[in-house]
Amino acid sequence: MSNLQFHQFRGTEGYVASRALQDVVNVAIALERPLLLKGEPGTGKTLLAHHIAEALDMEIILWNVKSTTKARDGLYTYDTVQRLNDARFGDGDVKDIRHYIKYGPLGRAFASGKRVVLLIDEVDKADIEFPNDLLFELDEMRFHVLETDEWVKADQRPVVIVTSNSEKELPDAFLRRCVFHYIDFPDEAQMRAIIEVHFPDLGVELMGKACKIFFGLREVPGLRKRPSTSELLDWIRVLLASGAKLPEGDVPSLESVPFLGALVKMQEDTETLSRHANRPADVRTAGRRFFS
Missing domain, CATH: 3.40.50.300 (P-loop containing nucleotide triphosphate hydrolases)
Structure with missing residues (x-):
């Protein structure tokens, strides 16, 4: 090598x-x-x-x-319709087929x-x-x-x-x-580095709360589409633009999370989160506890 x-x-x-x-x-x-x-x-x-x-x-x-x-679409197309029109109306050099080859x-x-x-x-x-x-x-x-x-x-x-x-x-x-x-999904340390690239002035407190809620959502069992990195960045952008505050305390409730629709995009997942939030605490726990 x-x-x-x-x-x-x-x-x-x-x-x-x-x-x-x-x-x-x-x-x-x-x-x-x-x-x-x-x-x-x-x-x-x-x-x-x-x-x-x-x-x-x-x-x-x-x-x-x-x-x-x-596969052929990626190579070239031969525009026979344009060549026919040129032949009918006298536009272009129809003898040179290369004019009608489009890569x-x-x-x-x-x-x-x-x-x-x-x-x-x-x-x-x-x-x-x-x-x-x-x-x-x-x-x-x-x-x-x-x-x-x-x-x-x-x-x-x-x-x-x-x-x-x-x-x-x-x-x-x-x-x-x-x-x-x-490509493995980023762990929290790598996710913080990604967030810092896009929001270099984001405060430590907001960073910590946003990551806690985001990773907590991803750990809820049964979600069809877990929130992705791009959705987390969109959510943070909305939070900053609106001035909305994230809930205090270690265990926020589902209802207290602002703009949840920026993170959760399927009705089925919203219903899953609601059902999960209403279960007993020992059943709700999945990795880190998220719901009150």
């Missing part, structure tokens, strides 16, 4: 990355393999790609995958002429064959344009970041080609 070039990604001022995450990013860049990121929603998988691009001073190209996305995100990353960050976001939303259909292109960093019989090849391999929320199992052949990392 002596010939590998390690970029020293160490996070940015706006992204607090654990040492394990820093290391795996640098390994993926050095090996020139896609970095597959998993983790519960709100752990910063998508945001990480933006900050890798910032730290390495690279352009980022986004490919937001949907249930209808096909997708993967195609633009290959054709950019410089190294870029390519984010393939939520790859598991697409059909199960979608990752397999990209194996050749991600291995060879080139693809064939059938209409012009030309090959588009990357001069420099892009830094490929792939995110997944584990909605579907990914094929083994695709996994073998990736460097994998599961």
Whole structure:
């Protein structure tokens, strides 16, 4: 591995990355393999790609995958409708098919002429064959344009970041080609560091109360969607903008938490919290006690 070039990604001022995450990013860049990121929603998988691009001073190209996305969409499309219209109305040079070839995100990353960050976001939303259909292109960093019989090849391999929320199992052949990392949810110490990045003047008392309530909510059993980091930051932003005060004491009641809807986004979870709050104290306790 002596010939590998390690970029020293160490996070940015706006992204607090654990040492394990820093290391795996640098390994993926050095090996020139896609970095597959998993983790519960709100752990910063998508945001990480933006900050890798910032730290390495690279352009980022986004490919937001949907249930209808096909691998070919990322390569190029041939605009036959525009060519037909041009042929009918005499606009444009219809003989040059290249004018009607439009690159997708993967195609633009290959054709950019410089190294870029390519984010393939939520790859598991697409059909199960979608990752397999990209194996050749991600291995060879080139693809064939059938209409012009030309090959588009990357001069420099892009830094490929792939995110997944584990909605579907990914094929083994695709996994073998990736460097994998599961982003653990931040513990309280790391969460405080993240909050300080976004709210450097936040008081110690508010920081402590907000973290206690937030982590207490996450520990309540039965929640379908536990509050995420982004929701905690939104909640703190609302608290600061409104001037609302968090309840005093070690064991706040559910009703005393202001703007709970910024943290809890599902009616089912609101009902779960209400049921949990009305249970006996020995049943309510889950890790740290939250409800009175």
